[in-house]
Amino acid sequence: MKKLFITALIPFCAYAVTAQTKRKPVKKATVKTAVAPVKMTSLTDSASYAFGLSMATGLKSNGVTTLNYDLLIKGLKDVYQGQTPLLSQENSQKAIGNLFKGITQAKYATQIAEGNTFLANNKKTPGIQTTSSGLQYQVITPGAGQKPTATDNVQVNYKGTLLNGKQFDSSYDKKEPLSISLDHVIPGWTEGVQLMSPGAKYKFFIPANLAYGERGAGQDIPPYSTLIFEIELIKINAK
Template sequence: MKITQQRIIATLIAFLLGFAMLSMANATTPEENKAAGEAFLAENAKKPGVITTSSGLQYQIITEGTGKSPSATANVTVHYQGTTIEGKEFDSSYKRGAPASFPLNRVIPGWTEGLQLMKEGGKSRLFIPSNLAYGERGAGRDIGPNAALIFDVELIKIQ
């Protein structure tokens, strides 16, 4: 079999089409994501140590901090791991080997609210409903529209 530019292009197109079809077959709709998130959060709220705020944010204190709590506009330094409710990791400062620093009012609302409930040196697990995360737009290919998210967050420092 002679390898030609046409064969290479045809093979590449077939691969890409197959990959696209597989991705579409595994995709969930925004409505399915929202329903799954709501069901997850309803069950999660029943677990010991899980606190639900008036906004719907849920959190669980893993380690109580001893420092101060940040304001909504504070600059913070944190280590974190983010996963979907199915357990798929989509981001981790731990894996990058460096904590992240940012103004608290420049992140998703679930983080802004959740970190204000923490103290320096503390670690919490945030269970964030879609409306306090990325909402209908989602984020990248790992966070679908209307997806609820889970973050383990360690508040290292408030600047």
């Protein structure tokens, strides 16, 4: 009986092994296509490749991680072959500008969010006034007399800080007031100082678009920084 049972199992096991063997996927051999090495046989060849390296290195270092290489080559060919460009010079500059603007915004997303949050909360503070442009200010000391125009030259004392309290400039530290024309300063200053009369001291909270925007200013003012200025208008200089 035991022998019969074992004998009966042999065909079943053989079938199971055969079935599993049939279901096992067959691996296809991977055929690698050999890439022919690029040959540079002339100075033009070498320089052309060098131009590509230089262009890509510069773009990558400025945050451009990928491009449509077919359209990049088409742009080069259209110029050299005298073809009508797909974009005007104006639209080309806009496209490049918008690309870098998007890269910068992504890089400084935290800075932008902090500025927006600060201004949204600050405008609820008693004594803070907000203009239609988004400029916020607080009157510390009111002045008296005529207010300057956007082209007037004024004498002021000031102190500028970032939202974290870091001071980046101060005429008080230099112990010398600044004389400057209001059409030669950031928009937040141009608008804000026109609200003041001589003798006044205001505190301004300037959104990035009314300050140094996406470029920032040197190492002390990063791109998209919301700035805080205390400004004292000493006098309007004679024209």
